[in-house]
Amino acid sequence: MKWYLKRTLQALLTVVIVINAAFFLIQLLPGGPKDYIIAQLYQGGASDLSRGEIAQLAQTYVNVNVNQPIYLQWVDYMSSVFLHGDFGRSVIYNQPVSQLLVDALPWTIFYASIGIVLTFVIGITLGSFMAYREGSWLDTGSTIYAILSGSIPYYVAALLFLFFLGYQLQWFPTRGRYADTTVPGLNLPFLVSALRHAALPIISTTVTGFGGWALGMRGNSIQELGKDYLRVARLRGLYPRRIATLYVGRNAILPLYTGFLIGISGIFGGSVILEQIFTYRGVGLILFKGIQARDYPLMMGGIIMLTTITIIMIYIADLSYGRLDPRVSDEGTRESYGSRNFLRNNPIKRLVSSAESNRRSEADHQSVEEYMDQFGAYIDHEYSGESASLTDRARNTTEEYVATPIRILLSDWRARLGSSIMVAFLFLGLVGPSLVPAPKGSVDDIYVAPFTNPQYPLGTTGSGEGIFALVTHATPEILKMVVAGAFFAMIVGSIVGILSGYVGGLTDRVLMIVTDTMMTIPGLPLVILLSFFIDLSNSYLIGIVLAINNWTGLARALRSQVLSLREESYVESSRIIGVSSVGIGVTDIVPNVIPYIAINFASAARGIIFESVALFYLGIIATGQPNWGVTINQAVSEGSLYSLTSLPWLLFPMGALILFSLSTILLAQGGDRVFNPRVRTRHSEHHTESDEAEAPSQPSMAD
Known part of the structure; x- marks a missing residue:
């Protein structure tokens, strides 16, 4: 209670x-x-x-x-x-803000709820099949699709579906909420019309979203399939279908459940750009109109409503998850690591309990005295005077932190491909502008087809500017935003998450209140609002503003990880022998969370570039800087959605965005292996064995 x-x-x-x-x-x-x-x-x-x-x-x-x-x-x-419930009066609509938002909210809920439910159901279903068919063509093909679809922003998919399914094939309406010829109400023609008008937004979010859920469900299911209780269930003669649904499926879905509810609120944040693309009059489009007109009462009311919806979803997730998995409610009873009560709670007893729970063989069930003797011997060995020479230390450090990670990355195709793409973008951003002339319009070179003119390898725009030049000269500013934003998110998230989980107590509660508050504010509307108060003329500053609440996921993940790490036996042992809290944090806690931090850097970079291009596409950030979003906006404004002739103007900036995002995903997946202890040991052992094999034999004393 x-x-x-x-x-x-x-x-x-x-x-x-x-x-x-x-x-x-x-x-x-x-x-x-x-x-x-x-x-x-x-x-x-x-x-x-x-x-x-x-x-x-x-x-x-x-x-x-x-x-x-x-x-x-x-x-x-x-x-x-x-x-x-009075948020004031809208200046541009001359109506109460609350009335405008309440009238538009059901339409946003309509397509958003259908989209997230379809995304979740398709994702967990596909992920379950992938886990049971691990290594099959279904698993491989679905994994590749999930990686590719995760590289495509939902608004890019929306523009592509609008072009192909809307304007070219004319399968679905391209704008509005329902046909003017239908009468709103609970009648079949109106419901069918409303569903057809919402089809493209639903398809856009579903196609680009279910791959991530599938990978998450696959990973969780594979972990569950390897646990001992399933062997017991099979020995008891339970039906495979019951095991798959009641045991594996239920336990694998639990970690994804909170993300499902929070994902609903995430779509509301993305509704600003999605509804603008389809001219779908929901909360997002009304908020966008208010942003364009600087209608602050409407902007504030819209952001408060979207934030409240997010808070409600997280609140439901917390309460219902606590009922589904009662273990989470114990989190609030944990005492601060640095408090006096921490040592009063019989650390020796907890040390034995932790050691016994993590060991399965009889040899692991040793006494506390034996464990402490081994630990003391380890300390004596590490800190004895028999230290290695400075050269050996430098060589070992280089081997552990440079050579081994490089070998691991080169051994994984995802890391090799991701590194190659990223190196190409770095070259394009650092060297490209000095090799490729700045884009200049020419009435004689309008809509040159791609790959037909060496001067314009990707063709030209409606004003005669080279598309390759536009993409090249926009890359440096995008790299600056990505680096600044990703570092900001990594540093802030790491500090908040580690301090919250390690110190606990009041510090934990305050930091988590701040984290939850920032998490509940939809990112895109928040950045749009801040852009009115901050001069966003510097690319590094834009990146930091884009990451203003991009660190919250890392902070929560690190907090959970640190809460688990501080209960480990080796941390307890360090505390008992008198190692300071700062020393434990630096030597025992931080090294074990570095993988989460490093992988989050790539994830944060992907989020920064998605939001950056979206804001430049909407015209919210108008600094005069080149950006792929500006190029996409110009292409749409000049009618690229209606003509195949001008389609390259739209596709190539999108392709650059997708490739850059793909490189971050591949690097994150390949980089995960760098921090896998088994993989590191294997590559280190192989290197050591090869060195020993190549080394000449030393003559013995007998010789």
Whole structure:
């Protein structure tokens, strides 16, 4: 009961924090909310009203009395939001924000819920078959598809489906929510029309999303299939179908369940660009219109609504997962590692319990004294005066941290392919602009076909600019964003996750409240909002802003990992022999979470490039910098969705985006093997054996 109460209070606190953030962001409007809204009203044609009347309208729009002190404005705003659900009045629609959002919300829920359910069901079904057919053509083919589909942003898939299935084949409507000839209501023609209009958004999210679920389900199922309780179930004569569904399937789905609910809220964040592509009037399109017009009451109301939906989904995930797996509720009872209660809780007893639970042979069930004797011998050996020479240490360090990882990467086809693609992009970004002339328009070279002119290897645009030159000169700025954003997400996520899990107590609670708050705010709308308050003229700064809440997943994962690591027997032993908390953290905790951090860097890079291109495509970031998103936007604006002649203008920037994303996925998968102890040992042993075989034999004393 205490655990459920804690989760409820945490969810409510997160909502309060987000609404307070919205209020104070309104106060940061240029010139203050009053002057800004007055300027908006003047631009909207209200110049015939007196300044007093406009000031009164401004007060209505921002939902506070702007002439009152700031604390009274805060009371007015919070009471209006919590007691009346009043977010103010939209400037461009001249309607209450709450009414606009409530009317549009069911349409976003309609296609988003269908898309995420289809994605999840197809993914876990396919993943189960992949696990049971491990190594078959189905497993191999599905894995390749999952990697490729994960490299395609949903909005790129949306544009491609819009072109082929919408405009070329005309299988589905390309815009709107339903046909004008149908009457809204619970009648078959209207429902069929609504489903057909939502088909392309649903297909876009499903096709690019279920591969990730399939890989997750496959990995979890393979782990379950190797556990001892399944052997017992087979010996008891249980039917294979019952074992597959009740035991393997249920336990494999559990870790994916939270992601399923959070994924629903993630689609709401992506609805901004998806609904803009299909002109689908849901919450995302209304929010985008408000962003374009700088309609702050509408923007704030939309972001608060999307964030609240996310919080509700995470809250449901927490409560229901606690019922499905009661072990998670024990997490809240763990004491701080650095607290006095930690050592009072009989560490010797926990050491024995941990050792016995992780050993299956009788030889592993040794006494605490024997274990401590071995540990002491290890310490004596490591810190004795018989240390290796400086040359040997340098050689061993180079072998362990440089040579072995390189051999592992070169032995894996995914890492080789990913490295090759990444090296090509690095060359394109670092050297390409000096080799390829800057793109210049020419009326004599409009729509040159690809691969027909050496001067324009990828063809030209409607203004005669070389597509290859556009892609090349956009690459350096994209690399800057990716590097800055990925490093920011890695550093912040690592610090927060390790501190939260290792220190525990109040530090853990505060950091997790901050993490949960940032996690619940949809990333794309948040970045769009921040772009109005921050001068995004620097590519490195853009990357950091794009990663503003990209670190939360790493922080949560590291926290869970550290919570497990600090209970390990070797960590307990270090504590008992007097190693400081900082020393334990540096030598025993951090090295074991480096794989998670390194792999997350590639994942963060993929997220940064997806959001970067999306924002430049929407025109939210208009810095004059070249970007693949700008090129895609120009192609769509000039009619590339309607003509095969101008299609290369659209396809090649998309291809660059997909290839770059593919390289990060392949590097992440190949890099995972670098941190696998068994793989490292095997490659290190092979190298040692080859060295010994090649080394000349030394003469013995007898010779």
